[in-house]
Amino acid sequence: MCGSEKSRKLEMSYGKERMTDQIELNQSKLGTREYWNEFYRKEQQNFQDNEDDTGECWFNDSNAEEKMIEFIINNIQEATFPDGLANKSDISFLDIGTGNGHLLFQLCEQLNEELGDKKEGNQFHFHGIDYSPDSIQFATSIAEKKYPKNSFNFCQVDLLSKDEAFLNSHSFDILLDKGTLDAIALNQDPIAEFGGKRGMDVYAKQVARMMKTHSILLITSCNFTEKELITLVTSGTNLKVWSKIKYPNFSFGGMEGSTVVSIAFVQNGEFA
Numbered sequence: 001m002c003g004s005e006k007s008r009k010l011e012m013s014y015g016k017e018r019m020t021d022q023i024e025l026n027q028s029k030l031g032t033r034e035y036w037n038e039f040y041r042k043e044q045q046n047f048q049d050n051e052d053d054t055g056e057c058w059f060n061d062s063n064a065e066e067k068m069i070e071f072i073i074n075n076i077q078e079a080t081f082p083d084g085l086a087n088k089s090d091i092s093f094l095d096i097g098t099g100n101g102h103l104l105f106q107l108c109e110q111l112n113e114e115l116g117d118k119k120e121g122n123q124f125h126f127h128g129i130d131y132s133p134d135s136i137q138f139a140t141s142i143a144e145k146k147y148p149k150n151s152f153n154f155c156q157v158d159l160l161s162k163d164e165a166f167l168n169s170h171s172f173d174i175l176l177d178k179g180t181l182d183a184i185a186l187n188q189d190p191i192a193e194f195g196g197k198r199g200m201d202v203y204a205k206q207v208a209r210m211m212k213t214h215s216i217l218l219i220t221s222c223n224f225t226e227k228e229l230i231t232l233v234t235s236g237t238n239l240k241v242w243s244k245i246k247y248p249n250f251s252f253g254g255m256e257g258s259t260v261v262s263i264a265f266v267q268n269g270e271f272a
């Protein structure tokens, strides 16, 4: 269960719709590792005090997590994922910037419920990475206490480290990001090992290192418009838009939009 029912905009500041390096967001403490360490230290303390409090569920009032899970399960059930993935019985998931692991735990529970008896022989592997050691400790302790029958693999990995061995030695079928690119984009500092580029500009290339031809990357963001997200992810990679999740639209002052966007990208793009 989500500890808090609120979802939050990650201190949103829309950039104008320009190309990659000109999409700008404000600098924020939510773009720092210290912030997230402190955040998950507190969540872990709350969990120790009350085992029903497993922490924040981001974008809860948009139902983003539910919609992401429904999208995955529908595509598995109907065998509509790209060739190579569509009929795979052995599927590996990676949650990028997993935080408290909530998305993975829910995904695992619902896969078991919906596909458990229907698809015998199905095997699902759940991996979560985060650069915050406190996130990894917290997610691991939830897994041990609340999901002892399932296997989860949580690992401390900085997605924005060029030399990160994990990125060279692992690849996954379905990669998930709920709010992590948003958080990365709130740090606009240039990264020396990437020639001064910002995190959001190297994000997609780093993620693509863990993808194979059929892999799907499903990203949910509240800080970027659909167009900006597509520009950020497809520029300089072989990733192409594969599908989108629909959210209710609002209109305000003559403008139309939704509070979050979820887009699935496929590696190599032959299905775009």
Ligand SMILES: C[S@@+](CC[C@H](N)C(=O)[O-])C[C@H]1O[C@@H](n2cnc3c(N)ncnc32)[C@H](O)[C@@H]1O
Binding pocket: 010, 036, 056, 057, 058, 096, 097, 098, 099, 100, 101, 102, 103, 129, 130, 131, 132, 135, 157, 158, 159, 160, 177, 178, 179, 180, 183, 184
């Ligand atoms: C808004 S939170 C979302 C957490 C989780 N995905 C969820 O939906 O609850 C952003 C997460 O991204 C992680 N993060 C930020 N930058 C990262 C990086 N460079 N590498 C790995 N994780 C990162 C943070 O530690 C934090 O857990």
